[in-house]
Amino acid sequence: MIMTAEGTLMEPTVERSDVAGPADGRLVSVIVPVVERADDLMALYRAFAGELDRRGEEHEFLFVFDGGFAAPPELVALSHERDAVRLFSFARPFGETAALRLGIERSRGDVVVTLPAYFQVQAEGIGPLLDALHAGADLVVANRSPRVDSWLNRFQSGVFQRMLGGVTERRFHDIACGVRVIRRPVAEALPLYGDLHRFIPALALREGYRVDEVAVPQHPNDARTRVYGPATYLRRLLDVAAFFFLAKFTEKPLRFFGLVGSICFVLGALTGLVLLADRLAGQGIANRPLLLLAVLLIALGVQLMGLGLVGEIIVHLRSPHRRAYRVRERV
The missing domain is CATH 3.90.550.10 (Spore Coat Polysaccharide Biosynthesis Protein SpsA; Chain A)
Incomplete structure (x- = not known):
C-alpha cells in the first residue's frame, strides 16, 4: 500500500x-x-x-x-x-x-x-x-x-x-x-x-x-x-x-422564506399604518426612524418571499432527477 x-x-x-x-x-x-x-x-x-x-x-x-x-x-x-x-x-x-x-x-x-x-x-x-x-x-x-x-x-x-x-x-x-x-x-x-x-x-x-x-x-x-x-x-x-x-x-424552501418574509412584511405594513394614522392626525413623519424601519421590513419581506420562490423553482427543476421517496420493500 x-x-x-x-x-x-x-x-x-x-x-x-x-x-x-x-x-x-x-x-x-x-x-x-x-x-x-x-x-x-x-x-x-x-x-x-x-x-x-x-x-x-x-x-x-x-x-x-x-x-x-x-x-x-x-x-x-x-x-x-x-x-x-x-x-x-x-x-x-x-x-x-x-x-x-x-x-x-x-x-x-x-x-x-x-x-x-x-x-x-x-x-x-x-x-x-x-x-x-x-x-x-x-x-x-x-x-x-x-x-x-x-x-x-x-x-x-x-x-x-x-x-x-x-x-x-x-x-x-x-x-x-x-x-x-x-x-x-x-x-x-x-x-x-x-x-x-x-x-x-x-x-x-x-x-x-x-x-x-x-x-x-x-x-x-x-x-x-x-x-x-x-x-x-x-x-x-x-x-x-x-x-x-x-x-x-430542503424540499419546500418557500415555507421557510415565505413565513419569515410574511412576518417581516406584515410588521412593516403595520408600522406603516401607524405612521399613516399619525400623518392623517397632522403629525410629521418624515424624520421619524419608524418610517425607515417600515420601508426596510416591507422590502426585506418581499425579498425573502422572492428568494423562497426562486428556491421552489430550483427544487422543481431538479425534481425529475431526484426521487423524494425510498421504497423499503415490495410486498
Missing part, C-alpha cells in the same frame, strides 16, 4: 488498486478518520481487528489522515504487508466529513464501520452493533453506556442531544458517538458535506432508513474532560440550525 496525497476530494490521485470495486459479500470495511486527535493507532487496529477476527468477519481497514497528521511508521509498514490495510493522506485539512466520504468511496465491503481514531468504546462492542445490522437495521449507532467520563462531558452531550431532539423525528441517546455500522447502500446515499458527519444517524432517519441504537461499554480512554472554546460551541449551534433547515425545508 502507498500513502497517497489527495489534492482535492473530487480529483484524487491514487493507484488503480485503491479504487473501490463492487461490494464483496460479508466484507466489513472499517473507516478511521484521523482528525483532531488520535490514540495509538496500532493498538486501535489490533483491538478491533482482533475482535472481528474472533467473530470470523472478513475485514479491511482504511485510515484517512487529515492534513497535518502523519501515519506512524508501524502502520505504514503494516499497510505494505497487508492489502486489507490502506492509508490515505489529505494534502491539507479537509475535515472528518471529507475523510468519511473518501473512505466510503474507496471501501469495498457491503458493511461500513466508522471508527474514531481514538478508543471511544470497548472493542468487544463492535459485535452487538454488527448483530443489530444483520437483524434488519440499516444503520446502527453505538450508545456509550454506562458512561465513565466526567459530568461535564455528559452535560455537554445531553444538551446537544436535546437540541437535536427538537429537530429530528426521535431523540437519540448518543448521536455524537462516532462508532457506527452502516449498510453500504445507505452510506453511499447519505448527503455528506460540511460538518454533517455529526448527524449521520439523523440523516439516515430522515431518508426513511431504519436506525437502531445499541448500548456499548465506553472505553476508559474516552473519559477525559473535554472543554472547548466559545467558537466551537457557536459552530455546534450553527450546525444544528443548518441541519434543522435541511431537514425541514
Whole structure:
C-alpha cells in the first residue's frame, strides 16, 4: 500500500488498486478518520481487528489522515504487508466529513464501520452493533453506556442531544458517538458535506432508513474532560440550525422564506399604518426612524418571499432527477 496525497476530494490521485470495486459479500470495511486527535493507532487496529477476527468477519481497514497528521511508521509498514490495510493522506485539512466520504468511496465491503481514531468504546462492542445490522437495521449507532467520563462531558452531550431532539423525528441517546455500522447502500446515499458527519444517524432517519441504537461499554480512554472554546460551541449551534433547515425545508424552501418574509412584511405594513394614522392626525413623519424601519421590513419581506420562490423553482427543476421517496420493500 502507498500513502497517497489527495489534492482535492473530487480529483484524487491514487493507484488503480485503491479504487473501490463492487461490494464483496460479508466484507466489513472499517473507516478511521484521523482528525483532531488520535490514540495509538496500532493498538486501535489490533483491538478491533482482533475482535472481528474472533467473530470470523472478513475485514479491511482504511485510515484517512487529515492534513497535518502523519501515519506512524508501524502502520505504514503494516499497510505494505497487508492489502486489507490502506492509508490515505489529505494534502491539507479537509475535515472528518471529507475523510468519511473518501473512505466510503474507496471501501469495498457491503458493511461500513466508522471508527474514531481514538478508543471511544470497548472493542468487544463492535459485535452487538454488527448483530443489530444483520437483524434488519440499516444503520446502527453505538450508545456509550454506562458512561465513565466526567459530568461535564455528559452535560455537554445531553444538551446537544436535546437540541437535536427538537429537530429530528426521535431523540437519540448518543448521536455524537462516532462508532457506527452502516449498510453500504445507505452510506453511499447519505448527503455528506460540511460538518454533517455529526448527524449521520439523523440523516439516515430522515431518508426513511431504519436506525437502531445499541448500548456499548465506553472505553476508559474516552473519559477525559473535554472543554472547548466559545467558537466551537457557536459552530455546534450553527450546525444544528443548518441541519434543522435541511431537514425541514430542503424540499419546500418557500415555507421557510415565505413565513419569515410574511412576518417581516406584515410588521412593516403595520408600522406603516401607524405612521399613516399619525400623518392623517397632522403629525410629521418624515424624520421619524419608524418610517425607515417600515420601508426596510416591507422590502426585506418581499425579498425573502422572492428568494423562497426562486428556491421552489430550483427544487422543481431538479425534481425529475431526484426521487423524494425510498421504497423499503415490495410486498
